[in-house]
Amino acid sequence: MRILALFKVVAELEALTEEDWRVDAELRPQERYVRTTLNPEDESALELALRLREALPPGEAVLTALTIGDERADRTAATLMALKFDRVVRLAPPADLRFRPELTAALAAAEILARPQDLILTGCRSADGGNALTPFFLAERLGWPIVAETLSLAPASAPEAAEGGEETGETAKAAETAGPSGGASAWPGGGLPPLAVESLTDDGLLRQVVVPPLLAAVGNAPSAYLRVPTVKDRLSFGRRPPEVRQAAKGLDVRPRLKLRSLTRPDERRRVRLVDQGAPSDKAAILLQALTERRP
Amino acid sequence: MNREDIVANLKKILGADRVTTEEQALRDASVDRFRKYENIRGVCTQPVPAAIAYVQSAQEVSDVLQFASEHQINIVPRTGVSATEGGLETVVPDSVVLDGSRMNKILSIDPYDMQATCQCGVSLQTLDDRCREMGLTTGHSPQSKPLAQMGGLTATRSIGQFSTLYGGIEDMIVGLEAVFPNGRITRIKNVPRRAAGPDIRHVVVGNEGTLCFITEVTVKLFPYYPENNVFLGYLLDDMKLGFELLREVMVRGYRPSIARLYDPEDGASHFSHFAGDSCVLIFMAEGPKGLAQATAEAISAIVAQKPQCRPVDPDYIRRWFNGLNWDPIKVAEERAEIIATNNIGHTTEISAPWSRLYEIYEVVMKRVRAEVPDLTLLGGHSSHGYINGANIYFVYYYNMVNIVPEEEITKYHLPIKKIIVEETLARGGSMCHHHGVGKHRAAWIEDEYGSSFYILKTLKEAFDPRGVMNMGDIIPLKR
Ligand SMILES: Cc1cc2nc3c(=O)[nH]c(=O)nc-3n(C[C@H](O)[C@H](O)[C@H](O)COP(=O)(O)OP(=O)(O)OC[C@H]3O[C@@H](n4cnc5c(N)ncnc54)[C@H](O)[C@@H]3O)c2cc1C
Numbered sequence: 001m002r003i004l005a006l007f008k009v010v011a012e013l014e015a016l017t018e019e020d021w022r023v024d025a026e027l028r029p030q031e032r033y034v035r036t037t038l039n040p041e042d043e044s045a046l047e048l049a050l051r052l053r054e055a056l057p058p059g060e061a062v063l064t065a066l067t068i069g070d071e072r073a074d075r076t077a078a079t080l081m082a083l084k085f086d087r088v089v090r091l092a093p094p095a096d097l098r099f100r101p102e103l104t105a106a107l108a109a110a111e112i113l114a115r116p117q118d119l120i121l122t123g124c125r126s127a128d129g130g131n132a133l134t135p136f137f138l139a140e141r142l143g144w145p146i147v148a149e150t151l152s153l154a155p156a157s158a159p160e161a162a163e164g165g166e167e168t169g170e171t172a173k174a175a176e177t178a179g180p181s182g183g184a185s186a187w188p189g190g191g192l193p194p195l196a197v198e199s200l201t202d203d204g205l206l207r208q209v210v211v212p213p214l215l216a217a218v219g220n221a222p223s224a225y226l227r228v229p230t231v232k233d234r235l236s237f238g239r240r241p242p243e244v245r246q247a248a249k250g251l252d253v254r255p256r257l258k259l260r261s262l263t264r265p266d267e268r269r270r271v272r273l274v275d276q277g278a279p280s281d282k283a284a285i286l287l288q289a290l291t292e293r294r295p
Numbered sequence: 296m297n298r299e300d301i302v303a304n305l306k307k308i309l310g311a312d313r314v315t316t317e318e319q320a321l322r323d324a325s326v327d328r329f330r331k332y333e334n335i336r337g338v339c340t341q342p343v344p345a346a347i348a349y350v351q352s353a354q355e356v357s358d359v360l361q362f363a364s365e366h367q368i369n370i371v372p373r374t375g376v377s378a379t380e381g382g383l384e385t386v387v388p389d390s391v392v393l394d395g396s397r398m399n400k401i402l403s404i405d406p407y408d409m410q411a412t413c414q415c416g417v418s419l420q421t422l423d424d425r426c427r428e429m430g431l432t433t434g435h436s437p438q439s440k441p442l443a444q445m446g447g448l449t450a451t452r453s454i455g456q457f458s459t460l461y462g463g464i465e466d467m468i469v470g471l472e473a474v475f476p477n478g479r480i481t482r483i484k485n486v487p488r489r490a491a492g493p494d495i496r497h498v499v500v501g502n503e504g505t506l507c508f509i510t511e512v513t514v515k516l517f518p519y520y521p522e523n524n525v526f527l528g529y530l531l532d533d534m535k536l537g538f539e540l541l542r543e544v545m546v547r548g549y550r551p552s553i554a555r556l557y558d559p560e561d562g563a564s565h566f567s568h569f570a571g572d573s574c575v576l577i578f579m580a581e582g583p584k585g586l587a588q589a590t591a592e593a594i595s596a597i598v599a600q601k602p603q604c605r606p607v608d609p610d611y612i613r614r615w616f617n618g619l620n621w622d623p624i625k626v627a628e629e630r631a632e633i634i635a636t637n638n639i640g641h642t643t644e645i646s647a648p649w650s651r652l653y654e655i656y657e658v659v660m661k662r663v664r665a666e667v668p669d670l671t672l673l674g675g676h677s678s679h680g681y682i683n684g685a686n687i688y689f690v691y692y693y694n695m696v697n698i699v700p701e702e703e704i705t706k707y708h709l710p711i712k713k714i715i716v717e718e719t720l721a722r723g724g725s726m727c728h729h730h731g732v733g734k735h736r737a738a739w740i741e742d743e744y745g746s747s748f749y750i751l752k753t754l755k756e757a758f759d760p761r762g763v764m765n766m767g768d769i770i771p772l773k774r
Contacts, residue, residue, distance in 0.1 A: 020614075032568065033610055035565075035568045225636045226636075228692065228694060230670055230694065231664060231673055
């Protein structure tokens with residue numbers, strides 16, 4: 001199974017000080033002074049990709065990690081190499097991608113169409129833009145089903161796969177139209193192994209059995225921190241630089257919307273300190289405050 | 296005396312509301328951050344103490360200590376609970392944890408005599424914030440400033456990030472009050488200096504709760520001029536050159552408040568946004584404007600002689616500096632991350648003369664890398680400089696592979712510590728720069744002291760003849 005995890009390295013915007021919020025001519029705050037970090041939901045997507053590789057028979061999964069961004073991503077790329085991703089690719093962006101989910105999706109789609117994949121994992125939203133649209137635009141461009149707010153995914157058990165195969169006729173059909181995988185099959189039914197995907201919906205936890213191709217947009221997955229490579233693996237595998245390429249040429253990268261202003265969100269919170277009285281008095285004050293706020 | 300009787304007596308002395316026997320609190324109180332992994336995993340390997348007793352006055356401390364001495368009950372003093380070396384481990388069954396955190400009054404801040412007096416449970420953050428409101432500072436700024444309290448800071452011979460200018464806690468303590476296990480309350484008066492026999496403050500400072508309980512301290516104050524701070528930062532490719540430059544600055548007589556050198560591995564977690572794979576050399580000059588500027592200019596000139604050092608925008612350093620300290624939120628985040636990744640980090644800090652520093656750094660890196668499995672990070676920095684040497688703070692993280700929680704220490708942490716301690720002692724350095732000995736470096740204490748161990752041992756025998764003060768700490772328990 002060819003698995004591609006899409007990741008992004010973001011500036012720790014919450015660490016920006018008041019003075020860093022001086023925006024420049026391109027309407028950027030002084031991001032360079034804060035550290036960068038792997039976007040949390042992408043981190044979960046990368047970890048889920050590694051777990052899936054472990055759950056599949058050895059040699060079954062081919063893992064690619066893809067980012068579209070500048071060299072600030074290279075440290076994370078080295079970590080992924082050390083974690084033995086088969087390929088790590090960084091596409092240099094042709095334009096400012098902030099607030100441009102449609103362009104990010106187009107660039108990723110071009111890369112994916114050029115080097116086909118069976119499963120795409122990515123975070124639902126990034127810590128900086130936060131529009132939560134990129135995975136949907138990407139799925140639309142590829143014509144693939146998407147499971148948003150994915151929490152976990154693993155090869156489906158045999159009974160689950162047999163049952164789920166019927167239920168997800170829709171997605172299986174989508175798989176056919178998206179083009180067959182070149183990957184070998186380890187599951188008795190032939191083709192790609194069905195995956196059991198858990199996601200969070202408005203109605204609670206949903207477990208679906210899906211036959212790839214699939215785009216799983218990972219949400220707030222519990223305990224899916226990216227594992228840490230050992231120093232030995234860093235030295236042995238982490239030194240290869242990522243493949244760096246220009247993102248697809250020939251795309252119309254002109255923005256349709258113009259960014260006019262950027263202001264810091266007001267995240268101040270009101271605090272009331274209750275430091276008088278016995279615990280029961282404090283609890284009563286808290287209860288009253290909570291009930292007052294209820295509609 | 297059995298546990299029930301110990302608790303009953305403590306309640307009689309202090310009142311029932313000041314004695315805790317809640318199971319989880321007791322389990323937590325049996326360890327400190329040295330055994331954070333066991334604690335996170337809910338494993339308890341140390342004897343659970345009989346009680347935690349909260350004291351509110353020197354007299355109460357005296358009463359409890361007399362009771363403990365009489366019945367030979369081991370007392371483990373604590374305040375901020377940020378200890379990292381097992382100082383809080385209750386290795387003796389049915390110990391009593393004596394908690395001074397409720398003695399949290401600032402008694403005076405005197406801007407004329409430039410000294411502040413407070414009880415042992417005052418957090419350093421609270422004290423320094425109050426001082427800063429008055430244009431003053433204690434000059435003490437350990438990374439644990441939001442966690443640690445004045446009693447513990449004094450008891451461990453702590454040091455802060457501005458030590459190169461202000462010194463360690465031992466340079467700041469003017470006088471103090473301490474209670475000895477026989478119940479005697481002693482007060483060392485606050486004078487600028489005296490030559491009236493040995494400096495007995497140093498019997499108390501650094502005793503780690505093994506000789507006495509510190510109830511009150513008076514520290515020096517300094518004018519606070521943050522507006523004059525000058526930051527300098529450089530990238531370089533080699534730690535050896537970095538140590539040379541730190542030395543050069545110190546021996547030429549300059550006193551920046553910060554003089555730090557990070558290797559690429561350790562630096563990566565702080566400076567990845569601008570340093571790449573380079574070593575990072577950092578200085579901060581502070582004080583009256585003319586002095587701060589002259590210091591910064593002189594340091595710039597010294598570093599400029601080494602073209603291999605590339606200056607960075609000082610704003611990187613200024614901003615880095617503002618986010619360095621650990622508060623309870625960061626401790627909670629660390630717990631969550633350890634659980635999720637099964638990856639954990641610890642540190643060991645040593646000091647050595649300039650002539651041996653780089654050698655120690657190099658041999659430790661080589662040996663730990665070769666001998667310890669599953670390492671994910673091994674790095675170090677030097678953060679406290681002196682005329683004759685500096686410290687190295689080794690930082691190491693590892694994945695915990697195929698172990699039960701209690702094996703984390705034996706499979707990983709202690710083997711690493713052992714290498715660092717042995718290589719340092721072999722080269723004439725000190726195995727403890729500022730975290731104290733605790734329980735886990737006690738095994739090497741005789742090597743650390745050599746023939747002067749006689750003095751240390753005699754102090755312990757004299758002040759704690761019944762063996763009730765934090766036994767197993769500094770001096771190992773005889774098995
Ligand atoms: C994130 C982090 C960063 C740190 N950074 C630094 C740093 O920059 N510099 C530094 O020096 N240390 C540092 N430390 C170590 C620690 O904060 C210090 O050792 C600190 O001095 C401990 O103070 P505390 O109040 O938390 O003491 P505790 O943890 O409560 O106790 C520490 C030791 O002192 C004894 N003790 C405590 N109170 C008393 C008392 N009243 N009388 C007698 N003995 C007592 C205890 O028995 C124990 O042995 C750091 C720790 C952490 C967790």
